[in-house]
Amino acid sequence: MKAGMRTEDDVLERIERARRRKPKVRETRITAAHGAGGKATQTLVEAVFVDAFRNALLEPLGDSADLVLGGTRLAMTTDSYVVSPLFFPGGNIGDLAVNGTVNDLAVAGATPAYLSCGFILEEGFAVADLRRIVASMRECAEAVGVTLVTGDTKVVGKGSGDGCYVNTTGVGLLPPDRALGIHTARPGDVVLVSGPVGEHGVTVMLARGELDIEADLVSDTAPLADLCARLLAVPGVRAMRDATRGGVATVLNEIARAAEVSVVVDEDAVPVRDEVRGACELLGIDPLYVACEGRFVAVVDGAHADEAVAALRAHPQGADAAVIGRVGPDPAGTVLLNTAFGGTRIADLLVGDPLPRIC
């Protein structure tokens, strides 16, 4: 146990407190918001899934589970992908499905090793499109050094799907001494992002063609294993989490709640490309809530902040990495945003679903 780290008792006590909060799903029917990664998703997960499956491996609700099997410590994670459209500038559902699952292992500090994939195909889906998706998956898997070892294909009738849904589940090796976790964040830590935010979500929204906006944007979908490994060479890294559904703001809220700390973010410090900022203004969305598929948030001991930024910037994927905020003691569980206009506001979990099916 490193000096200053929360003990296991602390974590268990926090889980116990969360249990007592007992979230309730008030809706009788599933809505889009239940899949958006924000408040409704969190409530559904806690009130239905965690409540039923209660166990010490599931309840930390990390990007992946931290397991031991036959003496080996491993990480396991799963994600289903339902992005619409299936093909968008910079990627498609295939590379998204490989990168997304690989990234959930990488941010946990694991070395991604094996992937499974399950397809749910709609009758009438073009075999040529399936081939393109599968070819992307292969290229991505090769690039990151993971092996796709088992799969499954189901077909549903016309109108019971939307072309192609993909589930990928991944396992990776976790070093015995790795002790990352957002619950370990504490006052004095800094919060970093590994690159500009919101490109994936905005790109997918624009690719739907429902908006009369043109922008020269591509998705940021990318495997992060390499970049994560670079950062982990720096001392004082407490946690990494990829900023997918719900974007950076959702991750910051997860950190604030898990560690019972405040996170204070300087809006000006958050790297956002002009095209993303422009599109977000027209869409009426804050880029901090828009999904990335190739960026992560990291919590690092403040004493090592410069080293951490330098390590990220030395890698092409981390060229625009930046410190965007700091961890403080109060108000615990809250994310505060110092706005570009000099004000301060709470950046809470997202309500509703402004960007459906972006992953």
Add this chain to the structure above:
Amino acid sequence: MKAGMRTEDDVLERIERARRRKPKVRETRITAAHGAGGKATQTLVEAVFVDAFRNALLEPLGDSADLVLGGTRLAMTTDSYVVSPLFFPGGNIGDLAVNGTVNDLAVAGATPAYLSCGFILEEGFAVADLRRIVASMRECAEAVGVTLVTGDTKVVGKGSGDGCYVNTTGVGLLPPDRALGIHTARPGDVVLVSGPVGEHGVTVMLARGELDIEADLVSDTAPLADLCARLLAVPGVRAMRDATRGGVATVLNEIARAAEVSVVVDEDAVPVRDEVRGACELLGIDPLYVACEGRFVAVVDGAHADEAVAALRAHPQGADAAVIGRVGPDPAGTVLLNTAFGGTRIADLLVGDPLPRIC
């Protein structure tokens, strides 16, 4: 390497021969048959997925992959479940999703340990139904001693799903000396089924209410880990495979092809309940092709056939276990059926999809 077992070179050579056969998908669009587990599924899997992902871990196409991670040998398997209706006599999509994935690990000789689950929910799906499904998953997982450690929830719009689809992926521990595999079947072996066939598929078909047949049937969905462990205590067990999509006949074809042997089955010896036989006659389907979700086919050295049957029958789930056929040398790759009327015919892989979405 046990005496008489095929060597690794044999297996690699067989894989190489299969490569040279180069199956081709002739359809330009996905059809229901691509998901039925028969000929079209096999062609799709080989021509699209295996062709893209080529690797020695994937290509045996077993119920699960046989992996090594950090010195631990483990099995990994994935399945998506799209059964319609979601609730049927004897079970629902939740227990099906746990049992099915646990069984794919168990028949590989692994001890199931951890499960992930991914939900794709359709907007408007009743939260109460989701709770029932999740409660069944928990009960099943508890009964078999597996822990659900990580999950994911996505929501798609009305008309882009069908209530609820579930993916489960499982990992389990494989003993270092376990060497099961359908490619190890050889002349003199017997083929067993662990119980009466076809109950799951017929039950689901009848539950749809599209047919004017009433029968007192429940699905056979059940976890097989215990029964598999019993059988593995008998010497001479070469392989087990659960008879899901495509039924027992599909498994027999997989054995015949993988081991380049013939499998000769006595139709009279196959345990089939009267209700299943009656419904199958009306539906015009052979029960040998109807999915089970709690039965497996085993290949056992002929010298240990009686012991194997006795071991299975000593367990409530195996009370009706029976030897249904024998492995022979010729014609290699073929399943022959000695019919109840004294004739012999080839029982080939299924063409088309007589029973869509039964798992």
